[in-house]
Amino acid sequence: MLDLTSRIARGVFGFGFLGLAAFLGFPVFWMVSTAFKPQAEVFVRFPSLLPEAPTLANFRGVFAQGDLPLWLLNSLLTAGGAALLTTVLAVLAAHSFARFRYRGRKALMALMISAQMFPFAVLLISLYPLLQSAGLLDTRLGLTIAYIVFALPTGTYMLFSYFVRLPEELMEAARIDGASEIGILLRVVLPISIPGLVTVALYAFMWAWNDLLYAMTLVTSPGLRTVGPGLLMSQLGEMRQDWGAAMAASLVASLPVVLAFALVQRWFVQGLTAGAVKG
Amino acid sequence: MGTAVATGVMPREAARPGSLARQQARFGLLLAMPAMAVFCAVILWPFLDSLRRAFYEDTLMTPEPVFVGLANFQQLLEDGTILGTWLVTAAFVLLTTAFTFALGFAWALILNERFRGRTLVRALSLLPWVLPSTVVAFLWAWLLNGQYGILNAVLLKVGALSEPVAWLATPEGAMAGIVLAKTWLSIPLFTAFLLAGLQGLPREQVEAARIDGAGNWHVLRHVTWPHLRPTIAVLLVLGALGNLQQFDVIYAMTGGGPVRATTVMSVEVQRQAFQAWNLGLAAAVGVVWFLTILGPAWLRLRAAMREA
Numbered sequence: 207m208l209d210l211t212s213r214i215a216r217g218v219f220g221f222g223f224l225g226l227a228a229f230l231g232f233p234v235f236w237m238v239s240t241a242f243k244p245q246a247e248v249f250v251r252f253p254s255l256l257p258e259a260p261t262l263a264n265f266r267g268v269f270a271q272g273d274l275p276l277w278l279l280n281s282l283l284t285a286g287g288a289a290l291l292t293t294v295l296a297v298l299a300a301h302s303f304a305r306f307r308y309r310g311r312k313a314l315m316a317l318m319i320s321a322q323m324f325p326f327a328v329l330l331i332s333l334y335p336l337l338q339s340a341g342l343l344d345t346r347l348g349l350t351i352a353y354i355v356f357a358l359p360t361g362t363y364m365l366f367s368y369f370v371r372l373p374e375e376l377m378e379a380a381r382i383d384g385a386s387e388i389g390i391l392l393r394v395v396l397p398i399s400i401p402g403l404v405t406v407a408l409y410a411f412m413w414a415w416n417d418l419l420y421a422m423t424l425v426t427s428p429g430l431r432t433v434g435p436g437l438l439m440s441q442l443g444e445m446r447q448d449w450g451a452a453m454a455a456s457l458v459a460s461l462p463v464v465l466a467f468a469l470v471q472r473w474f475v476q477g478l479t480a481g482a483v484k485g
Numbered sequence: 486m487g488t489a490v491a492t493g494v495m496p497r498e499a500a501r502p503g504s505l506a507r508q509q510a511r512f513g514l515l516l517a518m519p520a521m522a523v524f525c526a527v528i529l530w531p532f533l534d535s536l537r538r539a540f541y542e543d544t545l546m547t548p549e550p551v552f553v554g555l556a557n558f559q560q561l562l563e564d565g566t567i568l569g570t571w572l573v574t575a576a577f578v579l580l581t582t583a584f585t586f587a588l589g590f591a592w593a594l595i596l597n598e599r600f601r602g603r604t605l606v607r608a609l610s611l612l613p614w615v616l617p618s619t620v621v622a623f624l625w626a627w628l629l630n631g632q633y634g635i636l637n638a639v640l641l642k643v644g645a646l647s648e649p650v651a652w653l654a655t656p657e658g659a660m661a662g663i664v665l666a667k668t669w670l671s672i673p674l675f676t677a678f679l680l681a682g683l684q685g686l687p688r689e690q691v692e693a694a695r696i697d698g699a700g701n702w703h704v705l706r707h708v709t710w711p712h713l714r715p716t717i718a719v720l721l722v723l724g725a726l727g728n729l730q731q732f733d734v735i736y737a738m739t740g741g742g743p744v745r746a747t748t749v750m751s752v753e754v755q756r757q758a759f760q761a762w763n764l765g766l767a768a769a770v771g772v773v774w775f776l777t778i779l780g781p782a783w784l785r786l787r788a789a790m791r792e793a
Contacts, residue, residue, distance in 0.1 A: 207597055207598070207683065207691050207704065207709065208597075208704075209700070209704075210598070219595065222595055226591060226595065227606070227610075229588070229669070230592075230610050230669065230673075231609070233624045233628060233669065234613070234624070236627070236628060236635060237623075237624050237627075248633065251632075251637075251638060251641070252638050252641075252642065253633070253635065253638060294519075295520040295523055296520065298516045298519055299516070299519075299520035302515075302516035302517035303517065306509060306510055306512070306514070308510035308513050309510075310514070312790070314517055316790055318521075319789045319790065320786050321528050321529065321532070322785070324532045325729070325730060325750075325754070325771060325775065325778070326730055326732070326751070327730075327732055327750075328532065328535045328771035329528065329531045329532055329535060330754075330755070330758065330759075331531075331754070331758050331764050332530070332532070332534040332535040332538070333531045334759070336527075336530075352527065354523060354528075355527055355528055358520065359528070391516075412615065416616070416617040416618050416619075417733065418733035418736065418737060419732045419733055419736070419755065423755065423759050434617055434733065434737075437617075437623070438619050438737050449627050449633065452623050452627070453624075453627065456617075456619075459620055460615075463615055463617065464612070464616070467615045468608070471608050471611065475681070476681075478677065479677055479678050
């Protein structure tokens with residue numbers, strides 16, 4: 207779109223590219239670099255860009271003394287559960303909103319979408335006593351259920367935007383062939399909506415995996431701690447000021463969600479932006 | 486809303502009122518029920534109930550919440566913290582949204598051009614958005630570290646500083662730090678939306694402008710910008726709402742400090758509710774918060790419902 211034939215335009219473009227790439231990339235590079243440095247190279251006023259004597263000591267330390275594997279497991283269970291629950295519920299609601307016409311449909315949808323605006327921290331004020339009275343406070347199941355809050359409204363809207371773009375003829379053809387409504391959803395809509403489903407599942411997973419607020423408020427037992435609060439507490443506690451260890455732990459904590467994301471990145475971006483950008 | 490006939494959506498309904506159409510409508514409503522039930526239980530009811538608590542005295546000292554009218558709000562006004570919290574929040578949201586938009590827009594324009602390795606750069610530049618928020622906070626706290634941070638090292642080397650600065654220990658530095666971290670974290674999202682918008686821009690429009698002798702600035706101003714306007718509107722509202730929600734990065738980086746310099750509303754609510762255990766006061770902050778976002782929230786809702 208841009209005309210980059212003139213020298214000045216190319217200069218500005220190149221400068222912008224390098225500047226933004228450095229801004230976005232450097233913090234991640236610095237995390238990786240610090241994670242592989244021995245202590246003596248971390249705690250200096252003028253550090254080198256790359257580790258001069260790369261070491262795995264930080265990682266060994268993190269796994270030996272920390273509860274990182276346990277936090278990872280807890281995060282995997284709660285975030286995975288939240289992704290599954292959110293996706294199933296969002297599929298049903300989005301299909302209903304996109305394919306059927308009934309009284310109250312728009313009101314239900316508006317209600318669901320408006321919940322994107324409810325402040326998460328404010329919800330906690332009542333979610334906490336609610337989970338407490340259900341005996342789910344300080345449990346993985348309780349946290350999983352609370353995580354539905356993060357992604358159900360947005361997930362429903364994303365899937366709605368996806369479903370509403372599917373050609374109506376497909377459903378009509380199936381209906382004429384005598385397919386039931388459930389059959390249409392399972393065998394016609396879902397198979398061609400994999401990118402949308404993956405997007406919503408990963409969106410819910412990411413929100414839950416990356417969360418600190420709900421995890422640190424609703425779960426207090428050290429054995430049930432997830433990655434976010436786990437890292438924070440250890441940084442405030444025994445890992446305090448050991449930045450090599452903190453960066454190594456950060457790197458390990460980031461890997462699962464980065465890998466999941468890398469696998470489905472293309473679909474994800476499409477699905478995420480579908481609602482906002484008219485196709 | 487009107488009936489199906491009036492909106493012309495499913496004309497078959499008019500021919501056979503009652504039978505198939507009604508059955509289908511009933512099934513449709515049924516499908517929405519599980520999600521709506523969960524929604525009411527864990528989102529809608531807790532939200533309304535939280536707001537209700539703003540009018541009750543509800544602390545560790547009160548075994549049963551007592552209705553106190555506007556006393557919580559009065560207390561907020563009297564101890565004078567709410568205005569400060571509101572201003573800190575507004576500063577954080579405005580600065581973060583503006584920076585993220587400007588940089589995200591520039592990055593989208595760059596990634597929209599063809600160059601070798603573009604696909605890889607696009608994929609990699611989503612990385613900040615994917616990282617856990619605690620990790621993002623750690624990264625920036627480490628970069629800005631007062632003793633061994635790389636920012637100090639660079640500034641000392643080039644002579645811009647004579648003494649290392651503990652950035653996160655000063656009010657302005659801490660605010661700049663959380664704005665920087667959140668901007669960094671959100672640029673990928675903004676870029677993804679704008680890039681999708683840019684890809685929908687018909688090439689002929691740009692070419693036609695070029696033939697008329699338009700330069701880059703003219704194309705950006707009179708072709709690209711008008712095309713992106715709807716996307717930008719959605720993005721700014723979504724982005725501002727997201728920044729208003731932000732808790733994790735701020736809490737993990739500064740804990741709301743020094744003193745109250747980075748105590749935004751989400752941090753204040755969490756602190757009042759779960760550290761001071763004054764649920765009523767926390768809820769009162771929540772009401773102020775809700776009133777603040779009502780405007781942008783309404784815009785967002787209207788835009789989203791256009792498709793329904």
